[in-house]
Amino acid sequence: MMQREHRITAIMLAAALLTVFAAMAMTMGFQAPAGASKRQSLQDWPFGPYQAVENWPKPLPDTRHSHDGWTWGSMGGVYAESPDRIWIAQRGELPLPAGAKPWTPYVALNPARVSNSNTDGLSATCEKTALRGWERRFEHVIFVVDRNGNLVDEWPQHDKLFAAQPCGRGPHTIKMSPYDPEKHVWVIDDQLHVIYRFTYDGKLVKTLGQLGVRGRGPNTFDRPTDIAWLPDGTYFISDGYGGKRVAKFDRNDNFLLDWGQAPKDPARPGPSEFNTPHSIAVSADRRVFVIDRGHERMQVFDENGKFLDMWPLRSPNWPASITTLMTNHIITQDQYVWVGDAGTDRILKYDLNGNFLYSWGAPGPQPGRFDCPHGLSTDQEGNFYVADCFAGRVQKFTPMPGADPAKLVGQILRYPVRK
Numbered sequence: 421m422m423q424r425e426h427r428i429t430a431i432m433l434a435a436a437l438l439t440v441f442a443a444m445a446m447t448m449g450f451q452a453p454a455g456a457s458k459r460q461s462l463q464d465w466p467f468g469p470y471q472a473v474e475n476w477p478k479p480l481p482d483t484r485h486s487h488d489g490w491t492w493g494s495m496g497g498v499y500a501e502s503p504d505r506i507w508i509a510q511r512g513e514l515p516l517p518a519g520a521k522p523w524t525p526y527v528a529l530n531p532a533r534v535s536n537s538n539t540d541g542l543s544a545t546c547e548k549t550a551l552r553g554w555e556r557r558f559e560h561v562i563f564v565v566d567r568n569g570n571l572v573d574e575w576p577q578h579d580k581l582f583a584a585q586p587c588g589r590g591p592h593t594i595k596m597s598p599y600d601p602e603k604h605v606w607v608i609d610d611q612l613h614v615i616y617r618f619t620y621d622g623k624l625v626k627t628l629g630q631l632g633v634r635g636r637g638p639n640t641f642d643r644p645t646d647i648a649w650l651p652d653g654t655y656f657i658s659d660g661y662g663g664k665r666v667a668k669f670d671r672n673d674n675f676l677l678d679w680g681q682a683p684k685d686p687a688r689p690g691p692s693e694f695n696t697p698h699s700i701a702v703s704a705d706r707r708v709f710v711i712d713r714g715h716e717r718m719q720v721f722d723e724n725g726k727f728l729d730m731w732p733l734r735s736p737n738w739p740a741s742i743t744t745l746m747t748n749h750i751i752t753q754d755q756y757v758w759v760g761d762a763g764t765d766r767i768l769k770y771d772l773n774g775n776f777l778y779s780w781g782a783p784g785p786q787p788g789r790f791d792c793p794h795g796l797s798t799d800q801e802g803n804f805y806v807a808d809c810f811a812g813r814v815q816k817f818t819p820m821p822g823a824d825p826a827k828l829v830g831q832i833l834r835y836p837v838r839k
Contacts, residue, residue, distance in 0.1 A: 498594070499595050658710060
């Protein structure tokens with residue numbers, strides 16, 4: 421009995437001493453091991469070398485109409501002219517269900533909705549489909565925000581352009597040529613088969629294609645998707661969901677040539693055979709890089725359509741159950757290829773020879789995650805912008821202090837900013 425009491429006393433004394441020592445450590449300060457200040461704890465998941473800017477852009481003002489019960493629509497494209505002029509192409513506004521918090525993007529609703537701007541009851545190719553029970557409205561289709569996300573410009577006079585029925589969905593792409601001192605704004609409407617060119621202040625000066633007419637010709641397209649330029653103003657159109665080609669035009673909009681076709685054997689698609697050429701970009705050495713989305717690969721050509729190379733955009737060790745949906749790519753001034761993948765909701769980096777280098781990103785409704793990174797752009801301060809189309813939002817990312825430059829998306833090629 422006596423020994424047991426001694427053991428209990430010893431345990432109580434040890435506990436008291438530990439309490440005293442802990443208090444002393446807190447009072448005197450914990451002395452970290454040597455080298456702990458240089459410890460690397462930062463993880464790239466899920467935002468990579470960036471911080472997501474929450475509550476950007478700001479809610480649109482009710483100057484022209486009320487936004488009560490409405491929120492952001494599907495985002496087709498984004499283009500950063502400068503840190504204070506971010507152009508956004510939105511496929512109309514979408515209605516919020518009763519009780520939802522104002523300006524909640526569709527991906528963050530409970531339950532979540534897919535940000536779909538097709539006409540209710542019609543597919544992307546104008547075929548009848550099941551009704552979903554809600555319809556978008558064509559407001560704030562083209563607008564511009566500053567670094568804080570505040571509206572600084574909009575083109576309400578052109579909302580009706582994208583509302584043409586029965587298949588009007590809204591813009592797929594918005595860009596400016598990096599070689600155009602007048603800074604025309606190009607907007608592609610895939611479902612209406614047209615490419616618009618506007619002056620910088622919003623005057624429509626050119627329409628390529630025939631509204632609502634599908635075709636493959638000098639002035640007909642089949643759901644065109646993207647555009648890229650050569651320094652002399654020559655440009656290429658990826659055409660597209662239905663066209664299975666790349667079309668080349670001179671600076672005066674004269675059709676020069678096209679190349680590409682559907683695969684003769686869908687199980688073994690060959691060079692210059694496409695299943696949705698969805699995005700196009702030109703490198704400094706004038707090679708033309710085309711995302712062949714349905715075949716999960718990149719195809720590379722010279723400027724006259726001669727096939728040069730192709731490489732996979734999915735990892736060869738993946739099982740067939742893991743698929744990609746490559747939506748957009750840019751070639752930065754440092755000559756790397758950055759790709760948005762809606763299949764894995766990541767941003768991927770490649771060199772011009774197709775070597776995979778790095779990726780980041782994750783799916784989810786939280787700010788900074790993705791549900792279809794469809795449009796990509798950077799500004800002169802290194803901020804990165806993503807049109808997150810199925811999520812119903814556009815997102816801004818700022819580089820983290822001390823971020824590895826090799827992991828940051830480089831500068832897009834652009835014409836010098838207007839003063």
